[in-house]
Amino acid sequence: MKFSLDWLKEFVDPGLEAAEVGARLTAVGIPMDSLERVGRDTVFDFDVTSNRPDCMNHLGLARELSVATGRPLKTPSCEIPPSVDLFTAKTSAAVEVEAPELCGRYTARIILGVKVGPSPDWLSGRLSAVGLRPINAVVDATNYVLWEMGHPLHAFDLARLDGRQIRVRRARPQEPLTTLDGIARKLDSETLVIADARRPVAVAGVMGGRDSEISSSTTEVLLESAHFDPASVRRTARKLGLHTDASHRFERGADVEITLPAADRCARLITEVAGGRVLPSVLDRRSAPPSRREIALRPERVCRLLGLEVPKSTMKDLLERLGCGVTDEGASRWRVAVPSFRGDLAQEEDLIEEIARHHGYDRIPTTLPSVFVLPEGRPEAEKRSRRIREAVARSGFAETVTLSLVSASDNETLSEAGPGLKVTNPLSEGQDRLRGTLLPGLLRSLVHNLNHGSSEVRLFETGSIFRAPARKGEMPDEEETISMVCGGKGGLKHWSGPPQPPDLFDVKGAVEVAARSFGLPSPDWRPAHLPFLARGTGAEAAIQGNPVGFIGQAGPAIALAHELDEPAYLAEISLRKLFARLPAGWGPRHHPLVRTPSVSRDLALLLDEDRTYAEVEETIRGVEGIPLVRVTLFDRYRGRPVPPGKVSMAVNLVFQNSGRTLVSGEVKEMLDRIIQRLRDRLGAVPRVN
């Protein structure tokens, strides 16, 4: 918000350079964004927070500067020149407030005999300095008072008000009004309007109507200075898509006591810049009670909350300079009367802030809380996520963070959960859903890296995926998930052998590492068809019979959507489901080591090519009474000399009996039983090289 240094100096002489003025106000909570020399003036841009509408004008800001510098504050003259007139305001016009719940006060002055022309230079210059476009002398005068005293005013051409009357009422459904911006609007009964006898002439506190605006032919002015309900103005302005200087201030709370002084100040100014005379008497309809807020303040509590000794005399002095009245009520309690323009001061803490900010936050010492809370350490869930992230990173994947906002088609292409939870006011169409899978962002990052020359990309992310609530009244579901992707034609080159481009078994390995980092067994894998995976590549991971996620190769739909022209492999595992498989209080446990020697045997098998390794391993492990401790597939081969339609698999078996050493005859007998079972169940033939 812009302020002119010249204008501020009308109310306080800070005796400081412009930059120092900015620094002082910044230190009391009105931060300066910039300052600019304009001619002989300096224009500041201050960031006035929404709780301080009283500082959104030069007089109000000067008041802060006066307290901050200890210099006296001067106030503008609101005296109306005396006039002898046959007419009075009350005989010339009428005001009726029909919706007092939305309009606590409506004050109007009547000015007759104006001659509307351009403003004098001093006036238009001031407005230009704060970024306003001069319009005509009457409208400029209302804007001037807005930027001087902070109260929004509106000037009507009285001759155009039907019945020469103002009725403050709710609009009728579909009632039309063309506002000053030229837009024809249809109003509703939630909208407060200023109407004449026949029709609305302004949207209260937001914008005037075109039909009653001040023009070069205007001679009679009805000057409105009113107080409107902040929440109502805000709702109306939002509904109409309007944000005006007036609505900005009314939304933040205007001063109900200032309507008359502001009207008088402006009426006086109008006579100075547009001629005419202010009629005696004022139209003032008020239902709002007088603003007389009093707050109890305990000086001792000021020190206790701040952790700083502030002398009582300092507290009192600061409050009084801010416009408060301070009365002692015994030694430890004051009664503080708050000025009407400080709607933000409502309780003791607000006064403590007033004292602290003008006494100086920098005077408050630095201490540490003396309270001891029994440390809890990292929560279990947090430790688990951390462990899994570190395990997957150690196996060569780089962690990413991708945007949780995706498109409906992202969710539909990469999950079976539908388009996802909808954002009703998205920044863009491509970001109008919450992700129902981590894969869209990961795939985008994969493609980005492939396009930037990486020959091998392995990425992962942990984060929440979102689902619409299962039942009305419940919160949407946020499920902690880990996903991995990898791809790239090249693989990493190394002098000792040919590069190994990443494939499905890299993401599968990462999933196994994730499970094993908790001491869980590697998941069981079952072929599974998911529509977005390449046919025949999908597999579901289950732990102890409970599905936890899937792996697969990206299918054609993904390749098209992500402009992916190399194979890519994906995995998505629900950490919630994975962690649910961990026994409570999980931690590593020691099992006694088996000290007897183990016996290792290799076994090569010839199988029909549609037989899976899982079948082989299950069959081997299913043979009863065999102390088998490990089964490892160490070769899988198709092609010559293996006959067409067949596959060769070679496994290494390790036998170990914890009680005693196995003798070779026993091992041979066990191996024979295993071979027999493989032959019976799978039609496997032992292969002799």
Add this chain to the structure above:
Amino acid sequence: MKERLQALKARFDSEISGAAEAVAIEKIRAAYLSRKGGELSLLLRSLKDADPAERPALGNSLNELKAYMERRLTLAGESVGTDGTRDPVDVTLPGRAPRLGTLHPITQVRYEIEEIFLEMGYCLASGPEVETDFFNFVALNFPVDHPARDAQDTFYLEGDFLLRTHTSPVQIRSMQARKPPVKIIALGKVYRRDSDVSHSPMFHQVEGLAVAEGITFADLKGTVLAFARRIFRSDLQVRFRPSYFPFVEPGAEFDISCVLCSGGGCGTCKQTGWLEMGGAGMVHPNVLRTVGYDPEILSGFAFGLGVDRIAMLKYGIDDIRLLFENDLRFLEQFPS
């Protein structure tokens, strides 16, 4: 005799260490172990002339030495290449190192922040990213239809939900779930409807909250200072300025002295010597009342700051979008 054996072993050791070719190794084998003229073989053969009382011990010693020599000769032979000379290894060839994965810089900074506060006796708390108007606004003293909500640039969701605009709802959830005294931090994703060079619609915040009897604004200043010095550098300064957030009173924003120019003025701090870091203040009595805490007995402070901004300053990252682009050339600059 014992001395003779020791001298023999020493001579053998020095010869075998110097042998670089298969021929030399075989020569040594012949000199010591050959059945005919080998020195050790001769000694073994002379055993029968030794004193019968000493014979068993001597025999053991000789056999041990023989076994030792044979093992060393075998090892020496293994390190010799097929061409009969020792094959020198090009030790400068690249090692076979598995590819290093990395943790995202946000994750690394997150762990560091959490560590600092855990050591200061705080507990880690968390809350959902999808929130209700109550937790994100009403309980934090943002009335309905209040302009203070404008600054929050909220993303709204179907079904009367919203994406949390700050981590502050976790204050409410934590105070509801715990009994005072409460000392927590909460770190996580937040969302604002804002996107340009310096903003991302999603970013990360860390929130701190301490509520107990006798907590002061001075405690707030001390805590923020202690944290800032740990995460950045031990000599930096913190400056508090009055500001407005509906859920704190008195409210503040805090700056740190620029970590790049140490307060002298540079491009990053726009020549001011200060960097805006976050918001803070004493927990508003309305907030305490909402969770059933008595503001006459308890007081507290809260502060919040951007994790992404901490990471950017710490690592010298000049564009927030780099954090979410996930370029490997970027990610691999942060080994973990």
